[in-house]
Amino acid sequence: xxxxxxxxxTLFIDTGNATxxxxxxxxxxxxEGEILALVGxxxxxxxxxxxxxxxxxxDYWSIKADRxxxxxxxxLNMSYEQxxxxxxxxxAVVFQEPTSSLDPSVTIGEQLEESIPxxxxxxxxxxxxxxxxxxxxxxxxxxxxxxxxxxxxxAYPHEIPKDVSQKIMIAMALASxxxxxIADDSTRGMESTTKIxxxxxxxxxxxxxxxxxxxxxxxxxxxxxxxxxxxxLYCGQTVESGRVKSLLxxxxxxxxxxxxxxxxxxxxSLPTKSPLVALEGTIPTLQxxxxxxxxxxxxxxxxxxxxxxPAPRAIQDHTYSCHFPLHxxxxxxxxxxxxxxxxxxxx
Amino acid sequence: xxxxxxxxxxxxxHTIKSGLFGSxxxxxxxxxxxxxxxxxxxxxxxxxxxxxxxxxxALVGAVPLSSGTIDxxxxxxxxxxxxxxxxxxxxxxxxxxxxxxDALNPSLSIGxxxxxxxxxxxxxxxxxxxxxxxETLVKVxxxxxxxxxxxxxxxxxxxxxxxxxxALLLDPKIIVADEPFAALDPSVRSQTIxxxxxxxxxxxxxxxxxxxxxGIVRHISDRVLVIDKGKIIExxxxxxxxxxPQQPVTQKLIQSHFSMVEKxxxxx
Amino acid sequence: MxxxxxxxxxxxxxxxxxxxxxxxxxxxALSGFVLLVLFLIITVxxxxxxxxxxxxxxxxxxLLPPSWEPNGTIAHLLGTDGLGRDVFSRLLYACRTTFGSSxxxxxxxxxxxxxxxxxxxxxxGLRSSIxxxxxxxxxSIPTLLIAIVMVAILGTGLFNAMMAITLALIPQFxxxxxxxxxxxxxxxxxxxxxxxGASSRRIxxxxxxxxxxxxxxxxxxxxxxxxxxxxxxxxxLSLGAQEPTIELGASxxxxxxxxxxxxxxxILPGMCIFLMILSINVVGExxxxxxxxxxxx
Numbered sequence: 001x002x003x004x005x006x007x008x009x010t011l012f013i014d015t016g017n018a019t020x021x022x023x024x025x026x027x028x029x030x031x032e033g034e035i036l037a038l039v040g041x042x043x044x045x046x047x048x049x050x051x052x053x054x055x056x057x058x059d060y061w062s063i064k065a066d067r068x069x070x071x072x073x074x075x076l077n078m079s080y081e082q083x084x085x086x087x088x089x090x091x092a093v094v095f096q097e098p099t100s101s102l103d104p105s106v107t108i109g110e111q112l113e114e115s116i117p118x119x120x121x122x123x124x125x126x127x128x129x130x131x132x133x134x135x136x137x138x139x140x141x142x143x144x145x146x147x148x149x150x151x152x153x154x155a156y157p158h159e160i161p162k163d164v165s166q167k168i169m170i171a172m173a174l175a176s177x178x179x180x181x182i183a184d185d186s187t188r189g190m191e192s193t194t195k196i197x198x199x200x201x202x203x204x205x206x207x208x209x210x211x212x213x214x215x216x217x218x219x220x221x222x223x224x225x226x227x228x229x230x231x232x233l234y235c236g237q238t239v240e241s242g243r244v245k246s247l248l249x250x251x252x253x254x255x256x257x258x259x260x261x262x263x264x265x266x267x268x269s270l271p272t273k274s275p276l277v278a279l280e281g282t283i284p285t286l287q288x289x290x291x292x293x294x295x296x297x298x299x300x301x302x303x304x305x306x307x308x309x310p311a312p313r314a315i316q317d318h319t320y321s322c323h324f325p326l327h328x329x330x331x332x333x334x335x336x337x338x339x340x341x342x343x344x345x346x347x
Numbered sequence: 348x349x350x351x352x353x354x355x356x357x358x359x360x361h362t363i364k365s366g367l368f369g370s371x372x373x374x375x376x377x378x379x380x381x382x383x384x385x386x387x388x389x390x391x392x393x394x395x396x397x398x399x400x401x402x403x404x405a406l407v408g409a410v411p412l413s414s415g416t417i418d419x420x421x422x423x424x425x426x427x428x429x430x431x432x433x434x435x436x437x438x439x440x441x442x443x444x445x446x447x448x449d450a451l452n453p454s455l456s457i458g459x460x461x462x463x464x465x466x467x468x469x470x471x472x473x474x475x476x477x478x479x480x481x482e483t484l485v486k487v488x489x490x491x492x493x494x495x496x497x498x499x500x501x502x503x504x505x506x507x508x509x510x511x512x513x514a515l516l517l518d519p520k521i522i523v524a525d526e527p528f529a530a531l532d533p534s535v536r537s538q539t540i541x542x543x544x545x546x547x548x549x550x551x552x553x554x555x556x557x558x559x560x561x562g563i564v565r566h567i568s569d570r571v572l573v574i575d576k577g578k579i580i581e582x583x584x585x586x587x588x589x590x591x592p593q594q595p596v597t598q599k600l601i602q603s604h605f606s607m608v609e610k611x612x613x614x615x
Numbered sequence: 616m617x618x619x620x621x622x623x624x625x626x627x628x629x630x631x632x633x634x635x636x637x638x639x640x641x642x643x644a645l646s647g648f649v650l651l652v653l654f655l656i657i658t659v660x661x662x663x664x665x666x667x668x669x670x671x672x673x674x675x676x677x678l679l680p681p682s683w684e685p686n687g688t689i690a691h692l693l694g695t696d697g698l699g700r701d702v703f704s705r706l707l708y709a710c711r712t713t714f715g716s717s718x719x720x721x722x723x724x725x726x727x728x729x730x731x732x733x734x735x736x737x738x739x740g741l742r743s744s745i746x747x748x749x750x751x752x753x754x755s756i757p758t759l760l761i762a763i764v765m766v767a768i769l770g771t772g773l774f775n776a777m778m779a780i781t782l783a784l785i786p787q788f789x790x791x792x793x794x795x796x797x798x799x800x801x802x803x804x805x806x807x808x809x810x811x812g813a814s815s816r817r818i819x820x821x822x823x824x825x826x827x828x829x830x831x832x833x834x835x836x837x838x839x840x841x842x843x844x845x846x847x848x849x850x851x852l853s854l855g856a857q858e859p860t861i862e863l864g865a866s867x868x869x870x871x872x873x874x875x876x877x878x879x880x881x882i883l884p885g886m887c888i889f890l891m892i893l894s895i896n897v898v899g900e901x902x903x904x905x906x907x908x909x910x911x912x
Contacts, residue, residue: 196603263533276540276566279534282535456629
């Protein structure tokens with residue numbers, strides 16, 4: 001069942017002289033107990049999507065979407081109070097920079113205790129409550145795989161290593177026992193040993209607590225080792241989404257293919273020191289977005305038709321947006337379109 | 348292959364005083380020794396805080412050595428114009444830093460940044476400097492026009508190319524790079540790796556880099572040095588070390604990477 | 616290799632030009648800037664612009680109202696004062712003294728402040744912290760108070776007042792420069808410059824100073840408005856410029872005696888001070904928002 005669903009989300013950003021579509025018709029479905037990877041390079045709008053979900057939207061942004069729902073409740077048309085409740089209890093976010101998300105003047109223990117909602121504390125006198133909070137904080141620390149809780153609870157954020165503070169952030173997010181955890185680039189710039197600890201932690205939480213995780217990253221190695229399905233984003237457009245397995249086996253969109261090719265570990269047959277396959281150029285800035293399919297100028301097989309935005313098409317649950325998908329003969333791709341028309345009837 | 352660099356027992360002690368009356372904490376780097384040959388790529392791997400970055404800084408001369416020597420072997424003169432002046436170690440071993448917003452001065456144009464490097468280290472005339480800079484910009488895959496650009500007009504990948512151009516400007520023998528790929532996006536990262544491979548082919552550069560991306564290390568390096576607590580605990584040909592790591596630290600580093608790769612292939 | 620420029624006509628604005636482009640977008644800031652330029656022109660060309668000598672006493676026309684009043688004449692555009700001197704000419708000269716001396720004050724304090732600040736930023740340890748804390752504690756005292764104390768010691772006069780205000784303005788530049796230089800020295804590009812073989816002095820002049828210009832300009836606009844207020848306040852209290860030097864604050868205090876008979880003698884210099892401060896603050900604010908926004912477009 002879809003826990004979090006985004007359908008045709010378009011985000012307009014007013015830059016002063018013009019309004020740009022920072023996100024264009026983004027679709028995303030996070031099912032219960034699933035790890036969904038949101039893949040994209042910097043500037044692809046990953047963090048914008050996260051902010052749209054949590055509702056942290058400045059004045060000069062405006063959102064248009066067919067729906068953004070959490071467990072069937074419409075997040076767009078609900079009162080501020082209701083939405084805040086959901087954000088507080090059901091959806092937890094771990095932001096990119098752990099060091100700047102923690103208050104530098106307060107100890108880790110106090111911050112952790114503060115993030116525990118009152119409802120989880122049974123009734124009692126305030127000293128009993130404080131004791132309970134401390135207990136819960138300690139158990140949270142244990143839960144994320146840190147044994148020496150004494151050492152860290154009384155420490156200040158600058159005294160602990162970066163990967164530990166990332167784990168602390170996860171612990172704080174877990175304090176309210178959420179249904180969804182949004183991890184915004186949690187493993188960026190980490191050693192492989194510490195990275196794998198974080199990934200193991202996420203996997204464990206997913207398995208034991210049936211926690212749905214939206215894993216935002218561009219680290220393909222990390223994604224393929226934990227995620228069940230993935231949505232690939234390029235420059236504010238969803239280019240391809242589906243089960244990780246089918247995307248890895250047969251990427252249909254040229255961008256997905258390029259991303260997969262960029263990790264040398266994935267190519268066993270590649271001789272060492274040989275050049276890697278890379279798309280030319282860089283991701284365009286918001287001011288210079290190309291018309292139609294935004295990969296157009298960099299795409300190796302772009303043609304005339306690519307100035308139109310390709311409609312999403314689906315083969316089973318593998319959705320892609322490309323006029324000329326890879327690995328797919330012309331005939332089959334037309335068939336796929338028919339299928340999508342059948343699906344898209346309710347729009 | 349010619350030996351171009353030999354590092355002999357270099358040592359450096361880094362002391363931090365914590366607080367006004369705090370205790371002195373020191374970190375001991377070295378003694379470290381290794382040799383390097385022409386066109387070789389050496390990767391330095393190790394856990395956080397193992398002294399990788401400090402080794403890179405010690406190599407380029409950003410921190411003073413307390414003992415040991417770094418010897419360069421001049422093979423044939425690569426560029427007559429530059430050779431006329433006595434070259435220092437800083438000109439032959441150049442540093443590239445991890446891509447970040449502070450690595451380029453935001454208030455100067457690329458041209459004036461690169462001109463400064465040349466005027467400090469060569470006695471080129473204005474026209475000669477200009478020519479050299481434009482030539483180098485083209486070499487790293489940029490346009491001559493990037494001479495006039497400022498940092499905010501360049502993308503991440505282009506900024507990293509400028510860093511490369513700055514390093515190459517003095518025709519160095521060796522480039523030392525501290526996490527050159529870490530902050531780059533996958534596709535830009537591939538472009539940068541390709542560029543380095545190409546330049547190495549063309550110029551016969553020695554390339555020393557620090558990375559925590561084991562996949563890249565495996566792909567582009569000839570040899571690896573594994574650093575832990577300021578010392579080399581394991582070194583050898585990349586293929587051999589990866590096939591048969593001896594030290595627990597190395598095993599952990601390599602296995603954690605390959606466990607992810609295996610998961611990837613298990614899904615295919 | 617082929618040698619032609621593909622994008623020769625393309626314009627490459629530098630960060631400073633960018634600030635100007637961004638500054639120009641705000642009409643209010645631009646009109647403030649025009650006013651400021653006007654004051655600058657008056658300061659430089661006052662003797663050419665003034666119709667009469669400021670000392671010339673026209674005994675036939677004493678306390679003449681401005682020309683738009685029924686009794687006014689076009690010969691004395693803004694009327695005359697109690698000694699029959701042309702108010703318009705005197706106003707031009709007064710603006711010249713106030714604005715000009717403030718500009719000199721700010722220029723000198725920027726020069727000294729940035730120099731000392733840079734030194735304090737590059738130095739480390741005890742010396743740096745002495746410079747820092749000394750100037751920081753001076754900054755907590757209002758500039759006017761320092762100026763009054765100094766005038767009390769040195770004696771009255773425009774020169775002494777200028778010296779006092781200069782000394783009072785220096786600490787803020789020292790502080791700003793020191794913080795900025797400290798900050799920049801930590802950055803990677805300075806390390807790269809060092810590895811290129813640049814000395815500390817060279818790094819400061821060629822790498823750090825260009826980025827600091829905008830900061831100094833903004834700080835200088837604030838200092839300029841403070842300097843104008845202080846100069847005219849000291850003049851008003853008869854601690855600053857003395858007769859025969861004409862100064863806005865001093866002419867304001869002179870006009871107090873005839874305030875009921877000739878209110879324009881108070882209003883006109885007051886308006887001048889007001890417009891000066893307003894234009895400077897508007898320009899300063901425009902610069903600050905231009906600095907904030909320039910990278911967004």
